[in-house]
Amino acid sequence: MQLELSVDRSSPVPLYFQLSQQLEAAIEHGTLTPGSLLGNEIELAARLGLSRPTVRQAIQSLVDKGLLVRRRGVGTQVVHSQVKRPLELSSLYDDLEAAGQRPATRVLVNKLVPASAEVAAALGVAEDSDVHRVERLRLAHGEPMAYLCNFLPPGLIDLDTDQLETTGLYRLMRAAGITLHSARQSIGARAATTEEADRLAEETGAPLLTMQRVTFDDTGRAVEYGTHTYRPTRYSFEFQLLVRP
Amino acid sequence: MQLELSVDRSSPVPLYFQLSQQLEAAIEHGTLTPGSLLGNEIELAARLGLSRPTVRQAIQSLVDKGLLVRRRGVGTQVVHSQVKRPLELSSLYDDLEAAGQRPATRVLVNKLVPASAEVAAALGVAEDSDVHRVERLRLAHGEPMAYLCNFLPPGLIDLDTDQLETTGLYRLMRAAGITLHSARQSIGARAATTEEADRLAEETGAPLLTMQRVTFDDTGRAVEYGTHTYRPTRYSFEFQLLVRP
DNA sequence: GTAGTCAGATTGTCCGGACATACAGATTGA
DNA sequence: TCAATCTGTATGTCCGGACAATCTGACTAC
Numbered sequence: 001m002q003l004e005l006s007v008d009r010s011s012p013v014p015l016y017f018q019l020s021q022q023l024e025a026a027i028e029h030g031t032l033t034p035g036s037l038l039g040n041e042i043e044l045a046a047r048l049g050l051s052r053p054t055v056r057q058a059i060q061s062l063v064d065k066g067l068l069v070r071r072r073g074v075g076t077q078v079v080h081s082q083v084k085r086p087l088e089l090s091s092l093y094d095d096l097e098a099a100g101q102r103p104a105t106r107v108l109v110n111k112l113v114p115a116s117a118e119v120a121a122a123l124g125v126a127e128d129s130d131v132h133r134v135e136r137l138r139l140a141h142g143e144p145m146a147y148l149c150n151f152l153p154p155g156l157i158d159l160d161t162d163q164l165e166t167t168g169l170y171r172l173m174r175a176a177g178i179t180l181h182s183a184r185q186s187i188g189a190r191a192a193t194t195e196e197a198d199r200l201a202e203e204t205g206a207p208l209l210t211m212q213r214v215t216f217d218d219t220g221r222a223v224e225y226g227t228h229t230y231r232p233t234r235y236s237f238e239f240q241l242l243v244r245p
Numbered sequence: 246m247q248l249e250l251s252v253d254r255s256s257p258v259p260l261y262f263q264l265s266q267q268l269e270a271a272i273e274h275g276t277l278t279p280g281s282l283l284g285n286e287i288e289l290a291a292r293l294g295l296s297r298p299t300v301r302q303a304i305q306s307l308v309d310k311g312l313l314v315r316r317r318g319v320g321t322q323v324v325h326s327q328v329k330r331p332l333e334l335s336s337l338y339d340d341l342e343a344a345g346q347r348p349a350t351r352v353l354v355n356k357l358v359p360a361s362a363e364v365a366a367a368l369g370v371a372e373d374s375d376v377h378r379v380e381r382l383r384l385a386h387g388e389p390m391a392y393l394c395n396f397l398p399p400g401l402i403d404l405d406t407d408q409l410e411t412t413g414l415y416r417l418m419r420a421a422g423i424t425l426h427s428a429r430q431s432i433g434a435r436a437a438t439t440e441e442a443d444r445l446a447e448e449t450g451a452p453l454l455t456m457q458r459v460t461f462d463d464t465g466r467a468v469e470y471g472t473h474t475y476r477p478t479r480y481s482f483e484f485q486l487l488v489r490p
Numbered sequence: 491g492t493a494g495t496c497a498g499a500t501t502g503t504c505c506g507g508a509c510a511t512a513c514a515g516a517t518t519g520a
Numbered sequence: 521t522c523a524a525t526c527t528g529t530a531t532g533t534c535c536g537g538a539c540a541a542t543c544t545g546a547c548t549a550c
Contacts, residue, residue: 206436320529
């Protein structure tokens, strides 16, 4: 069966992006089956009335996502693996929502505090200067699932407690015009202290999954530092990593 | 100061790659300081005797790595953050070696076994068909640090116990001509069973960091399934995640 | 029968140019 | 004084073409 592809030249959406989206949808939808050849670039370009560089750009973006593999002399084929979503800067809120759960958030603390040495180093601000401190408890199905403690530099964003309870921090930051770019994460585990156990309805000494993260925007500024603890019986981190050739 | 850049047209190394490597080295070395502009692409191309697409390709690869940021109308500048290494398909062996430790490996099991339902599903082979089972204990400074249990489909690679003790599994696979492509990982935590505790010199009930992973090669075949447990006091996962725009 | 060779197919790299788009700062207008 | 507009600059998108490198499969020679 011939794949139906078309581009709209009057649209402001870049042509390569239109094409890559259609190809991705076809892969997602199963129209392009794993292992099947995509047909050569030259012919594909001619069929769509595009140039080869444009077609290549579209294909390349899907290769970067891990959906396609190119082989010189052979062609481009659909990867036949359960690659669903490539890695992303995961947002707990979005993760939960995508999983069909309706996450609830209880804001425990939302105030300005002087930065400790650790926080100051992570955010690149002066020690004892004011930073936002937000402590939240994330619940799923009425059960506590994670305790999130975040620090943000001042002046970046207006932290409204009501908004924090109804959406995720990342979404708020994006809505405030901050372009998230990268994050440095560290994932570990440790035994719960009594205080931590109380917060998460666990027993003292129970294993907890911990995550620390510093997030940077596209100018390289640190925009968030977080220390999170998760109940490992309720949550685990799922990644799809791509090897960089 | 003017950056010294040059390309060797007689080299088989692609021009864009030569350029991107030199730029990356300059960033790493500090010659290109964070926040500094790179100079416009047209002029850079003219200076090097390259075309603009070639220069763009070099720059783009560094943007993908998170080292550079492009801003339309402004220019390309070096990200000023502690972005050291972008995310990779991490190999425990390589991680340790890079950290200056000399990892030791003790191979506990290395044999063919019938695939359980779980293993068969992960590797995409028939249940009860033969698969390699490798159990290893990874030590650092003489102390056990991780217990690694891996399954591999048969016929892919020759698993020599001596080699497994002196190098990492990923390195062996690469040496066998397997091109690693992506991996699906899940990181969690749980309390150690008595058996697990014994292996890692921990106490029963102590928190353990767990990782499950299925690795795929560039054709989408599953080439490895692993279940690992780490001592969280000795090891944690470090990532640098990039946001997909 | 097996190994080596060759041709076709397909992606990889590179070029030079064209126009569009967005940003920052200066200029102009109220 | 402040806001809207203009302008220069840089990247974003797109084109059409050229040659090189590599893989597959078929053919050939031993």
